[in-house]
Amino acid sequence: MGRITELLDAAHSRSQTHAWSFAGALLPHEAHELLQRAPGARLIDVRSRAELELNGGIPAALHIEWQSWPGWVPNPHFLVQLAQATDPESLLMFICRNGARSHRAAAACTEAGRNHCYNVLEGFEGDLNKATGHRNELNGWKRRDLPWAQT
Template identity: 75%
Template sequence: MGRITELLNTAHARSQAQNWPYIGALLPHEAHELLQLAPGARLIDVRSRAELELTGTLPGAVHVEWQSWPGWMLNPHFSVQLAQAVDPESLLFFICRNGHRSHHAAIAGTEAGLRQCYNVQEGFEGDLDKNTGHRNALNGWKQRGLPWTQS
């Protein structure tokens, strides 16, 4: 079995165990590795533009807001913008701050007919450390030392 198959099978098993409607759930380092191994794969950053400006961006990611700041209004054009931005046959890895909005975006992508939607668990900044009240310490893309840039 090849490495791509191994990573995707692990992601599929996570999603099936939770009965999520999208095909798979990846950890940040798995998503990054797949982006290196599968050239057609796309990272879809669903964070708001404000978040990108304040906390950093992911090189090569496609940006389609799930919600907009201020007010956290749902993007009514999300599915249309997503369909215009990606190849429907690509592996699509959705990421947000902590994996919650990207979970919903992966569901929306699946419901829109995209068959290869994966949620990146932990997200860009990871879970909140209840001891410190901060992110970026327990897990997430940044904490794992994966590539990102600050504007």
């Protein structure tokens, strides 16, 4: 069994355990590894433009807002923009701040007929540390020292 298969099997198992509709759920380091190993894999950052400007972004990611700031207005063109920017057979990995919006994006894309949709758990900034009130302390893309840049 190859490494890509191992990563996808782990992601599928997580999704089945939670009865999620999309293909699987990846940890940030797994998503990063898949970007390196799986030809045609795409990381879709669904955070708002404001979040990218304030908190930084992932150089390899395609940015398509799920919701816009201010007001967190849903992007009515999300699925069309995604279809225009990606191959229908691509493995798509969705990431947001903490994994909640990317979860919804992966589910919506699966419902729309895309077969290879994955949520990146923990997201870019990770879970909120309730002891300090801060993100980027417990987990997430940045905390795991994966590639990112201030925009």
